[in-house]
Amino acid sequence: MGLARLAALHGVATVHSPGPDVTVPVPDETVVAVLAALGVDAATDEAVQSALTRAESAAASRLLPPTVVVWTTPDPAVSGAVLPPALPRALADLPPGTVLRVETEQGDTVEWPSPDAPATAAVAAPEGRSWPGLPLGVHRLAAVAADGRTAGAVLVVAPREVPQPPPRTHGFLVQLYSLLSARSWGMGDLGDLAELATWSGRELGAGFVQINPLHAAVLGDPTDPSPYRPSSRRFPDPVHLRVEAVPEYVYVTGQGAARLDGLLEQAAGLRAAVLDKGALIDRDAVWQLKRTALEIVREVPLGPGRRAAYHHFLAEQGQALEDHATWCALAEVHGSAWRDWPPALRDPRSAETGRARRELIDRVDFHSWLAWLTDEQLAAAGRAAHDAGMAVGIVHDLAVGVHPGGADAWAQQNAFADGMSVGAPPDAFNAHGQDWGLPPWRPDVLAASCYAPYRALLRGLLAHAGALRIDHVMGLFRLWWIPAGADPTHGTYVRYDAEAMLAVLVLEAHRAGAVVIGEDLGTVEPGVREALHRRGVLGTSVLWFERDWQGTGRPLAPESWREDCVATATTHDLPSTAARLTGEHVELRHRLGLLGRPLEEEQREESAEVADWLGALTRLGLLPADGAGEEERIRAVYRFLLRTPARMVGVWLPDAVGDRRPQNLPGTWDQYPNWRLPVADAEGRPMTLEELAVSPRLHGLMGVLRPSAAN
Template sequence: MTDALTALAHAHGVATAYTTDRGHRVDVAPDTLVAVLAACGVDASTEAAARVALETHRRGQAERLLPPCVVLRVPGDGSPNSTRPLPAHLRQHTEAHVRLESGGTSGLSSTLPPGHHILHVRTPDGRRAHAPLLAVPDRLPTPAGRTWGFLIQLYSVLSRRSWGMGDLGDLAELASWSGRELGAGFVQLGPLHAVEPGPLPDPSPYRPSSRRFADPMHVRVEAVPEYAYLAPAARPAVDDLVARARRLNDAVLEGSSLIDREAVRELKQRALRAVRDVPLPPGRAAAFAAFVEREGQGLTDYATWCALADVHGGAWRSWPAELRDPRSPAVARARNELAAAVDHHRWLAWITDEQLASAQAAAVGSGMPVGLVHDLAVGVAPEGADAWALQRCLAAGMSVGAPPDDFNRRGQDWGQPPWRPDALAAEGYRPFAELLRSGLRHAGALRVDHVMGLSRLWWVPEGRPPTEGTYVRYDRDAMLGVLALEAYRAGAAVIGEDLGTVEDGMREELAERGMLGTSVQRFEYLGGSAGRHGPLPPDQWRANCLATLTTHDLPTTAAWLSGEHVDLRARLGLLTRPEAEEKAAAAAERDGWLAELTRLGLLPDPDGEVAALHRFLRRTPARMLGVWLPDATGDRRPQNLPGTATVHPNWRLPVADARGRPVPLEELPASTLVRILADVFAHDTADVLAHDTTENNTKESHGRPGSC
């Protein structure tokens, strides 16, 4: 590795070496650095090219009056700012003013409202410059008190009114019932992002086409107001679609069929096209127009991509060359030619947004202090709508993943293009802010998947194994600042999914900014990940977190207790050591936790070990306590078994009972275990609340896996 290549990589935030989760240093291969720099628009293909690029970068840095984007942390209470975000050499004799997002002007030392502003400077020699200025709240308000709620994947929560998968009508019912009857404070969802059209080998909600818009598959067709006013001629065809959907739904609930997203999508698309033919009354037409105006170019791009995908397929890199650039004249012509289809996809986005709003209103109306907790996936599919519309901000030829660790010794490649740090900064982080704004609009909190990616991401050059990647650094202050700003505006909390390899200081900064982390019982151990010296006592858990027993990527608690998760992995040929060793290790882990429950007097428990483990969670100081809904029905099947798309029905299973019989939403109120677990958290006592302290907020946890 040459000195020029090393210096150039450091200048662009590209790591030339990294430390593994076991503390070993690994040097990054030079060809990886060359590929990553090329994805950032930097030519380092030869020694001479690297030297030229380095000199160009240094000269540009020296000539800049301002950085590409300036971040200023401001008090959220409207008090004057205490710092000036200017480089040291410009702080004296330099005129500066801020053009506010609202249109007015302000000085740097005066009260500056949180927002996206523009900083203007002029030096004594007459040079001028301007840059985006992000005035971000210093800290988000901490969620008041403690609350609990269900964690769900919406598709898996079917009612007898569903069309073959759970929908937004089901979500509203679940939230209203659990809030009013069980005292739940939130419902946390998996991502509802728009997915790619066409058959998917692994229909993961964490590989969306767009993170900005929700998928119309989640719409309750009968809840669209115009459905009631279908023309008589259209009614028989739509009634036939409804009947087919009910048969599809019955097959899933009877256990004779898996959830089939493609079948659901086809039925809903056909029904919604008929509903769209019903003219909108004046009030709703005005509401639709207001939605289109509010969403602006982002909605236009998304709807255009959808319309083009209807014609050319969902893989935009295979489209005619002139259609691959969203700003090309050919795309503008196609948008006019496909105006009706573009309008239809705008309308689909609107009715989906309306039903999201209704679900959050139902949650809040039930008394929930938080309501819906939406999930922001770490990235998007490389051929999807966002990758097409935002390609100027994404690193072509790169994929997001994770380095080798205890969870996966081969590393992980999630197949999603990462943000380009330089492009995001040049645009004042607006693309990131816009998708955050959408995710927060109808939410009381936002879960950010792999929140560590706001500081650094593992980039893997396409065609290479994850072991040949490297970390690329982002402006953590800016990324977390934008997240704080949008959450502040929405009046919502932030939950960072900080499972996996976390760099020093990240969890501390999340806590300092008032953002919650994520603690999962399976990974809370004293000591390091390799040693696992025993379960972490409940009073040593951090307070500023969402605490759960398991996640969508892990075995259900019933399966973990019985050891069935090892049997499943053995049947699928996924074990990395002899089956007897795997079973012994799993049993030792389980027995260690059961011994801790016994030490605390939580076992024996007349309600069983699942209830006892939830009582353990209740003893932690965590502000939010999550119950994975399949745990409350006794389900033994994992919703997702990472890396098994072809051999396990990932993301296709309805919530079921211990025998594998699907449990419809209507039966949840009669479930004994659901009531038991609700009672565990609904009767919080003063001694439990006394643990609500920030003393352990920044505790480092170890041995956490990646998420996607």
């Protein structure tokens, strides 16, 4: 009982429910290991009792919780001001006579009751009474009780909800690397993103383009191609740069220009290998060419204005960028696994690391410069989307975590739980659970730091985003922690302060004017979707998962879908619509040995599910009763999505040209070319952006999405 009580006080679960009416105990050794990662010794009965006594004593005497959230409403009459909020319960319950002092994010001090108020004034206020209007932000709150007790907390003042998209808009979903143009260097880049946004916005009336995470990858040979296991989520990967779009490129002369011409020829070879010869996208080969070209371009001095802009960027990004660039420079010398570096260099604040940074200052500056160039091109893509009339713009993606050997894990070691990995428990779809190999943030350190790592991450991603998609948004509430070396089934849930995490998210999205989309697929605990809805965060609804699970089990009628979502037919982790309708994805999984049952049984079940949906489409008049070809069936799927009240309808770009191949096949590593396939047509022939733009099949599908075709 003592261990369970201690765990509860630290947000660590001792049981979990893999299914309805099923409760599974968490092994004691897991609870002990997780508590240790949170800085709590529970290795013996004596240690448990000692830690429990301290924790219960602290909880009983605590005046304030670690974080206090105030939800408020922006004042429509005064720009930047907010209407005075009602007193939050955490403050209303304080003892009479308690004085509150707020050190605001903006550097001001606010005290309540005010110094000239009667000495007997109490913080406790009648229902509905408001306290002084505070600016939006993350502030420091101090409380001094009449009996002399003091307490400090983080105070987050946030709007009640994030900005909202228009009542209805549609757009493309695409993995950027897969979108090659005639100018790509072997994989899609930020120049291609700007072209896609401009073309689809102006010609097709698209309101957004949603892409994969552009986070910096861990350097390696080969580099992990997954965009969901990055080195850093804070900074983008310069592999996405359009080298020719760097302003200094045109000023390279002489031998440098000749070398660039040679690199362009090699890049054309990489592009041709993918588009014409069936080669896979080779991220490492692309980066080798781009890095060499960028080294040449860097020899061109920056003009006064450009240099001033670069220095402003360095100052704005501060320590975070210096750490990231230092890790990149050290990784070039010692390899990307920082835990294998010389011991002194494993500490980003050690004197030895400082000396190494000075010795490698040119390389540190190179990687800082790359971050600046990438930020500029991200901004240009965002402007292109805006100028094309997109209602939302570029939807960026936030991965759920980072690689344990990468830059973020090195620079922010105190913020991550040592010896822990994030994953998923066993469920109806995966009896063995999942270990994603991503270290989790410590909730206690986040609160103690005023959520600084989280805020900086959001601010960086939102800087040039019309919207932000959050992968596994349930992680704002709880994450499944797995001790190192343990089976995924032997993990447990650790809770985060969901209200605080949401408040910071809403605050930063409000400041950026950006929509927020949560990927809430899979197992979602009760209350999560409701909490997200209250804050205006859209969910994700995928056609094949939307059934009347509480009743008939049949496809959910379009009018019964939720409004606050992005409605799609598929995602990067699922079969394309063509593969789903034809059953080809079952055959693919069979060839790779991924089926858990005989092929014929899987095919029968899949055929029945597809027949269910085709029948629903026919009954709604979206598909001819006498049958239809593949293209018409795919159009009917998207007509169905338009019948739902969903605020945003996402078209998987490969669906528009009949691509059969998934971009990622969960459960595979080297058996399938995950994250390395270009967009292709129904025959598997890769297509350039230029070919997509004139594809009759694509235009036929997108004609369905125009407002006049909505019904």
